[in-house]
Amino acid sequence: MNYLYDDTFEGFLTCVWHHWRTGKADGIFSNNGAYQLDLLHYAQTVETDGRKAEAVAEAIMRKISRWDAERIYRVFLTDEPEKEMKLLSYIRLGFKEGPKIRLLHGHPVVAPVQKAEYRFGAEVHRLCGLVRFSELDGGTLFARIEPDNDVLAHLAPHFADRFKSEPFLIHDARRGKALFAYERRWEVAPFDEGAYLRFSGGEAQIRQLWKEYHAVMATKERLNPKLQRQFMPARYHKYLTEMQP
Helix, strand or coil, X not given: CEEEECCCHHHHHHHHHHHHHHCCCCEXXXXXXXXXXXXXXXXXXXXXXXXXXXXHHHHHHHHCCHHHHXXXXXXXXXXXXXXXXXXXXXXXXXXXXXXXXXXXXXXXXXXXXXXXXXXXXXXXXXXXXXXXXXXXXXXXXXXXXXXXCCCHHHHHHHHHHHCCCCCEEEEECCCXXXXXXXXXXXXXXXXXXXXXXXXXXXXXXXXXXXXXXXXXXXXXXXXXXXXXXXXXXXXXXXXXXXXCC
């Protein structure tokens, strides 16, 4: 049986609860319209249930560890193919092995989860240095990104500490939501830029100054495009001020 859920972490945990009780999950898929009909397996839509999700979360922390519960959440936020079934397999193995599952680096169930978590952490770290802000009318700082993974909540601590007293928002244009923060308080919510975003009058000049600074500080004799692509992959250039013509 294939389970269809609402693409939330609580929905995924609810699917785990149903599998826990029935053992019938052949596949777990987001019910976002992209699911392809599988003639070999019946599809059941699973309604998200907070109590069932909480029961699974508590079982993971009790039978495996809180550390692994956080790992499972981070991997859920990735774009890893078939992440739901990979995480289900990880949870099942964790219930058997307990906390030592994190030491089974070469295990075929653990390795894909570990690699996905590493990619997630690497993107969070990279974006902490690559997010470029612009000033809107009113003084709010605004940035637009299109990350591979759903990283907004994990970017929040870094930028909330960096901009302690300045309001800012980071828009994940790929997922249609944004991180809103002010005075170290933050939340992630759906967001549509629409037509009401207006940059401050001096923003164009600030961008030009940044480009000039970047050009002057670069040492042409030491340019290393290969190394630059390693730390600043081309897929991020779209929203990097210094990479614009």
